[in-house]
Amino acid sequence: MTEVTELSRPEDEALNTREVLLNLGPQHPSTHGVLRLVLELDGEYVKRVDPHIGYLHRGTEKLAESFTYTQIFPLTDRLDYLCPPSNNLAFALAVEKLLGIQAPIRAQYIRVMMAELARISGHLLITGALPMDLGAMTALLYVMREREMIMDLLEMITGARMHTSFCRVGGVREDLPDGFLPKIREFCDIFPNRIRDYERLLEGNRVFLKRTQGIGVISAEDAIDLGLSGPNLRASGVDWDIRRDEPYEIYDRLDFKVITRIEGDCYARWLCRVEEMRESIRIIEQCLDQMPEGPFQIDMPTIAFPVDKDRVHCSMEALIQHFDLSAYGFKVPKGEVYSAIEAPKGELGFYIISDGSPKPFRMKVRAPSFVNLQGIFGVTNARYLADMIAVLGSLDPVMAEVDK
C-alpha cells in the first residue's frame, strides 16, 4: 500500500500517544457518501490510509450489457449524480462515434449548454461542501440556493430535477421549451455576482484558509502518475482540458479559459472549481448567442425516435418505428470505441465494445472520481486527521461514480 505520510512526531512533544486504527466511515457526514477510510494513526498524526470502496457498487457495467443503447442513458445519469447531462453526453458521443453519425448543430449546442449547467451544479455543491466539512455551515446554504435555480432550469427543459436523461443517440429528446431563454439569461446575469459572494464569504475566512492553504499538496508529477484529471490535475499546474485539447461537439467554436493553479493544495483545487464556474457561465452565454435554429435530432428512422410525437398516434410507419426502437433498440456496427469528455470531475470516458447487436458487448466507464480518489496517495503533507477531511473534500469524489 502506498503511504501518505511517514512522519515522526516532533521531538518536543511530550504527549504520550499510541497507534490506533480508525475507521472513518462508511457512515460519516464528511465522507461524501459511503467511503470508508481505514486510518493508521499515531496520536492525531496520520501514518497510513487505506480507502475501502465498493459500498455503492451497483454493477452498472454488467447491467449495461443487458440493456439497449437507449436504455443505458438512465444508468449513466446515476454515475455522477451531481451532473447527469455530462454523463449522458459522454455516452451519446461514444455511441455516435461507433455509428459514424453526428448530432445536428442545434442539438450539440443544447447538449453543451446543459453539460455546462451540470458542471456549475456539480462545482457548486463542492464549493459549499468543502467549507461545511471544515465547519463553515453557511456556505452550503448559499450554494444550494443557486443550485435550486439550476434545478429549475433543468426541470424546465427536461421535466426532471436531477436525472435528466435528456440526450439521445443522434440528438436530444426535445427542443428547448418556450420561455426558457429569458430564464437562463436571468440566471447568467445573477450568477457571477453570487460567485463573488462565495469568494467574499470564504476568501477572507481565516479558519478556512488555514485549513486548506498549503494542506494536501499534490505535485504535478504525482498528479499525472496517479492519473488525476479535471480540476484536481489543473490545480497542480498541469494545463490539460479535453474541451480544448480534443474538442468534441462545438467546443472549438467557443472561447473559454482553462483555469490552472500551481499550488496543488486543497485551496487551489477549491479555487479552480470556483473559477471554472465563471468560465461555464461564459460558455453558456456564447451557446445562447450562437445557437442556430434547426432540428434537434438526427433524421434517421433506424436510430432516432419520430420527431413529431403526434405522428405516432396516426401514422403506421411512425408507430412501427417507435415500437421497434423502444422494444429492440437499434443495431450498432461491430467495433470498439473509446470516447472521453471533460466532465466536471475530470476525464469521463466510455469504452464500448459492440458485437453488432442492439446491446453493448462490454461497456467500461472510465470514471474520473474513481481515479481521483487515488490522489489521496499523492498527498505529501496532510499530517493530521483533520487534514484528511479537507483533502477528501477537495478531491471531490462522488461515490456512485467511484463504485459504478
Added chain:
Amino acid sequence: MSVEPSLYHALITERFGEAIEDLGAAHGIHVFAVPPEKIVEFCRFLKEHPALEFNFLSDICGVDHYPEMPRFEAVYHLYSLPNKWRVRIKCRLGDPPQLPSVAGVWRTANWHEREAWDMYGIRFEGHPDLRRIYMWEGFEGFPQRKDFPLRGYKDKLNPFGAEGPPPTQPDLATRDIP
C-alpha cells in the same frame, strides 16, 4: 487527436520487431496487440520514449470473450499529455488469466488492476496489493464474467437471483490493514 501511425510503426518495429502487432487506427485511436510477457516493457517504452511520452494512463479494463478462446483480454488506454495522442493496447489472455502488473510504470494502475482482478479474476503478477476492491473479501466468483449470473445467486436479500450457492455475507469485523 492527431495520430501518427508511421511514427509509431517505425519506432516500435525498430525496438520490438514482430512481437507487437499493429492493428491500425479505429475511431481515432491507434491499437496495438501485445503478448502478455511484453506488456511492461512496451508500456515503459511508450511512457519513456522522448518522441511518444505516453505519460498518462487513462484506463485499464478487463474483457471476457466467453465462449471465444483465448477467453480474456486486458485493454489499456494511454494518453500522451505533451503530444495529445491516444493509444490502445490489447493483450489476449488464456484461462486462468494472468499478466505482469504495470503498477510500477504508473501508480494509477494500482486500482485499475484491482478492479480487473475483482471483476474478471485477471491476476496481475507483481501487483503490490492485489485485493478485491468492490466486492468484499470472501466473495466467491468474479461477477462481470459472462458466466456469472447478472442477478447473482438467490438468498434472503435477493429473491430474484439465480439458483445456486447463496453468496457469503460481508463481515463487519474485518478492519485491519493488510
Added chain:
Amino acid sequence: MGGVNNAIRDSVLFTTAESLINWSRSSALWPETFGIACCAIEMISAGCARYDLDRFGVVFRPSPRQSDVMIIAGTVTRKFAPVVRRLYDQMPEPRWVIAMGTCAISGGVYNTYAVVQGAETFVPVDVHVPGCPPRPEALMHGFLLLQEKIKRSRALAGTPLDRVAAS
C-alpha cells in the same frame, strides 16, 4: 371562586397521555445525516433553505444515537446492508425508517448481483417515498405521513400505564 374557575379553564388542558406523547414525538423527528446515493442530494436540498425541513421539526443529526428516523436515501448494496443494519440497531427506540427512492424500496433498476432488493429485507420500513430520486416535496410528504402514523400509534402499549387504562 369564579375567578379561580376561569383561571383553571383558561390554562388547563385535558388530554390523554398517549396523544401528548405522540404529539411530542411527531413534532421533533430527528433524522440521521446519512446519504447513500443520488437521493442524498435531494435530501440535502430538502434540508436547505428553499424546502427547509426544519419547520416540521426535522433537524438532521450526525449520529445514530441522537436520531429517531433513519432515511435510507439511496441504493443499499450487499456490502453496505450490514452497516445500515448496525446503524439501525444503534438508534434508541422509538425509531422509524423512511425508505427514500426506488432503490431503497425495491432495488429499482439495479436488479444485480450487488444490490439488496429492497431495504425491507433487513430493516422494518415505516414509510416508502417513491421516485428516482423523489423530489424534496415528496420527502416532506413522507415526513408528514410518518407524523400521521406516529400520532395514531399506541405509545403506551405494553407499559404498566397501559394496563391501568385497560382495567
